[in-house]
Amino acid sequence: MLPESISFSIDPDETYLVAGAGGFIGGHLVADLRERGVKRIRAVDIKPRNQWFQRFSDVENRVMNLQELEACRAAVNGCDVVYNLAADMGGMGFIENNKALCMLSVLINTHLLTAARETGASRFFYASSACVYAAGKQGSEDNPGLVEADAYPAEPEDGYGWEKLFSERMCRHFREDFGVETRVARFHNVYGPHGSWEGGREKAPAAICRKVAQARLSGNHEIEIWGDGKQTRSFMYIDDCINGIHRFTGSRHLMEPLNLGSSEMVSIDQLVDIVEEIAGVRLRRRYNVDAPKGVRGRSSDNTRILETFGWEPSISLRDGLERTYAWIFNQMSARTAEDRGVLRMFIAPKASSSGEGEHRAASAETADAGLSLPS
Numbered sequence: 001m002l003p004e005s006i007s008f009s010i011d012p013d014e015t016y017l018v019a020g021a022g023g024f025i026g027g028h029l030v031a032d033l034r035e036r037g038v039k040r041i042r043a044v045d046i047k048p049r050n051q052w053f054q055r056f057s058d059v060e061n062r063v064m065n066l067q068e069l070e071a072c073r074a075a076v077n078g079c080d081v082v083y084n085l086a087a088d089m090g091g092m093g094f095i096e097n098n099k100a101l102c103m104l105s106v107l108i109n110t111h112l113l114t115a116a117r118e119t120g121a122s123r124f125f126y127a128s129s130a131c132v133y134a135a136g137k138q139g140s141e142d143n144p145g146l147v148e149a150d151a152y153p154a155e156p157e158d159g160y161g162w163e164k165l166f167s168e169r170m171c172r173h174f175r176e177d178f179g180v181e182t183r184v185a186r187f188h189n190v191y192g193p194h195g196s197w198e199g200g201r202e203k204a205p206a207a208i209c210r211k212v213a214q215a216r217l218s219g220n221h222e223i224e225i226w227g228d229g230k231q232t233r234s235f236m237y238i239d240d241c242i243n244g245i246h247r248f249t250g251s252r253h254l255m256e257p258l259n260l261g262s263s264e265m266v267s268i269d270q271l272v273d274i275v276e277e278i279a280g281v282r283l284r285r286r287y288n289v290d291a292p293k294g295v296r297g298r299s300s301d302n303t304r305i306l307e308t309f310g311w312e313p314s315i316s317l318r319d320g321l322e323r324t325y326a327w328i329f330n331q332m333s334a335r336t337a338e339d340r341g342v343l344r345m346f347i348a349p350k351a352s353s354s355g356e357g358e359h360r361a362a363s364a365e366t367a368d369a370g371l372s373l374p375s
């Protein structure tokens, strides 16, 4: 059988709900749907609007707590396609210390599914995670890549991973018993601009970019690394993630959860090497082996996604990190300039007329020639 059509179709006349639109992936999804000509997008998040990473004035932006059934009914009402990207989550530091909060996200998916069933939404996308995979399969840094079957017998990440595995099953049974057309992707570490890079919810790529940028800006050429630096992961750039979400959601035949991740596996030390090279610095490394570090080795086996779509995430880590580092560096240097009280002199006002994105943090433009940025 040929792989599913390489092109995926977004019907611009349908109405789309993006739950978690104030977050990293949800914000990029809204931006992408707009670019594809979708006219009716409902963007929902629990955060106050001024904390959304991306916000667009030509979109219906709503602040709601989607753990509540009535809020989910109001959010889903009139929508054809539902993307559930809302969850209380963060990097290892957050999920290891907030297991109950992570598990409460089960209410979001349960109530969104219930509402989608009631209104007869035509598609329902759920963002699952590589954290569903059994810990026993991830004990070595030479992990050859997790295959979908490695989720069972169940031994997922405590808290966050259990919630994801349960919600995957809920999607399956709503499809089998109630006919809700659910599609589930298991994301492996997604990174890129317009996401968390400080405050405790950031993940490794953003944290490393911030620490390297900080070292550069401060002149203190030392970096703390969580773990011994030998643990391995793969990282998927946000554009590949959005591309994959469309393929999964538009698929006619895909029923089971599949990996959506990069198969380019690196150690955390190699991740730091790349960011240092981009930044043009070399830092002394201090390893904090007591910090949260997660499983020893994890990557995505892409056999199934390739069979299904003839496609897999392919943006190189080097390319994606260049864009991510540049964005985080600019956030930090703009803030530094702001602290110095000179921001107004250096940064041109960002256009925010109808149709233009309004970004939460300061503009990425700086005139400080001393802070040469990767393009």
Ligand code: NAD
Binding pocket: 019, 020, 021, 022, 023, 024, 025, 026, 044, 045, 046, 047, 064, 065, 066, 067, 084, 085, 086, 087, 088, 089, 090, 108, 127, 128, 129, 130, 186, 187, 188, 189, 190, 191, 195, 196, 203
């Ligand atoms: P994010 O934290 O940036 O975005 C999640 C958004 O959900 C946040 O803006 C948050 O305010 C919102 N939210 C939380 N509780 C809510 C509620 N009760 N009602 C409404 N909104 C609520 O995270 P992200 O990186 O964009 O992740 C999106 C989805 O992808 C999540 O389900 C996450 O578990 C999954 N995922 C992400 C990654 C990754 O590497 N980023 C990896 C695996 C899975």
